[in-house]
Amino acid sequence: MQWFRGTLPALTTMAVLAVALMALTPRTGRAAEVKANDTTLTVTEEEPVAAPTEGATLYLGIETHAQDSRSAQSDAQAALERLRQGLRSAGVPTTDVKVQGYRIGALQRSQQGDGYVVVQNVVARIAKAGQLGAAIDAAVASGATMVQGTADQYQAPSASERASAVAAAVRAARGDAQAIASALQEQLGRPQVVSVHMRRLTTPGPSYAMLVQVTFAR
Numbered sequence: 001m002q003w004f005r006g007t008l009p010a011l012t013t014m015a016v017l018a019v020a021l022m023a024l025t026p027r028t029g030r031a032a033e034v035k036a037n038d039t040t041l042t043v044t045e046e047e048p049v050a051a052p053t054e055g056a057t058l059y060l061g062i063e064t065h066a067q068d069s070r071s072a073q074s075d076a077q078a079a080l081e082r083l084r085q086g087l088r089s090a091g092v093p094t095t096d097v098k099v100q101g102y103r104i105g106a107l108q109r110s111q112q113g114d115g116y117v118v119v120q121n122v123v124a125r126i127a128k129a130g131q132l133g134a135a136i137d138a139a140v141a142s143g144a145t146m147v148q149g150t151a152d153q154y155q156a157p158s159a160s161e162r163a164s165a166v167a168a169a170v171r172a173a174r175g176d177a178q179a180i181a182s183a184l185q186e187q188l189g190r191p192q193v194v195s196v197h198m199r200r201l202t203t204p205g206p207s208y209a210m211l212v213q214v215t216f217a218r
Helices: 010-023 069-089 129-141 159-183
Strands: 031-036 040-049 056-066 097-107 115-126 146-151 191-200 208-217
Touching (some): 069 097, 115 129, 159 191, 159 208
Antiparallel strands (some): 031 040, 097 115
């Protein structure tokens, strides 16, 4: 929090600021900034918006081996079906499980011995991000040899979520302004200017925030 005051001596300003800070209610996850001059008091508040992720994507690999190419392909198809059944038990429809890569090759003088190997790259679309953990467990239990899951980006907040965050930020701004005015033994005037912006966050957690700036008369 920053405080600017031109007419008070520096030590007096520091003392008033200390009193005002003690009067402010702690708010987790919210940033605040206060500026003042002889006629106005401006408070800027940032309120995170809790918007859930829409879904997730699961990238899977299946590797099977057999002595001849026909058996390798047959075993690969059976392995794919087991994977689909396992994911279906975790709530992932079969139509959302797609094979995006298929490779068959001969094994010659390898650690696995002679024969053939089939590698399938599978992508599964998870409708809700909260299902990702269960889908990963099901994939591993169903024979997936490579598993990687990624959550999708956060959705933009809805109108009601934005309105709720703006209301919370405005209440916080008035509370901060009132605490500082009381510490200065002044009456807080009416709001003169209110500005609202939504910005994207890069930190973990909610990925949007409502930035509200309120200027009060003094």
